[in-house]
Amino acid sequence: MVVSLVTTTLWLSIIAGGRLNIIMGYKHEDMDAAKMTVDKNTTSNITAFSGTSATRIHHANVYNTSTSLTAIVYLKAHEGTIDHDVVLRRVELAPEQHTTWAGGLGADDTFIIQAENPDTQNSLILDITWW
């Protein structure tokens, strides 16, 4: 009887918690990050994160740490329904400049950053953060 009561209470708590999440929406609670090295005269891609099905806004910040080289950055989403990459933005990031993006992505979508380093001598590093 006691065990049953405890179990029932536990399930009710889980159900209540689930409803609370649905009502309030999913709150993203952390920042994640990656350093992206782009070698000289190359193009690189990184998949930063996947979307979530809950209604929320995803944010990404891309910063060019180089003090001398410009990076050509494409922000893309791989859209699950049509199974295609979709370009959201093309930006030439001057040395020590950044760009931000905010938007909604579903669970079947991923956020991709493609960066070109046209310099023939040196690599560059992008600091990518998202939350």
Add this chain to the structure above:
Amino acid sequence: MDALVHTLTASSTDSVTLFTGDSGKGLHRVYFYNTNDVLPATLYLRVQEGASDNQMTLSKLTLAPGEDKKWIGTIGADDSFTIEAHNPYSSSLVDTELVEVLTTEDGRIIGDNNTVVVNYSWW
């Protein structure tokens, strides 16, 4: 709200950690205000990101005299928000090519104490 007054003496760079993230907070807001009426300040906004254990630069800001800017974002409990501030102006800089920058509207020349004070507030 919490706040910090950051004093940058001439020709100096200094870093301060303002806060660590809060996993239940949602958005953090940070304001930056350059109290100097003549000199600009350069700030690098950074996060020490816990999962990757990397220091990430979010942006480089140049605050003109009397200018404010803000940052809004989410950081977790294992992340901390850091500012690296630069004051490149020499204490002896009075009449170089930057004399225009160092002259107030009433023609007063800033002398040998080119200290910049930046106010930070966050909530």
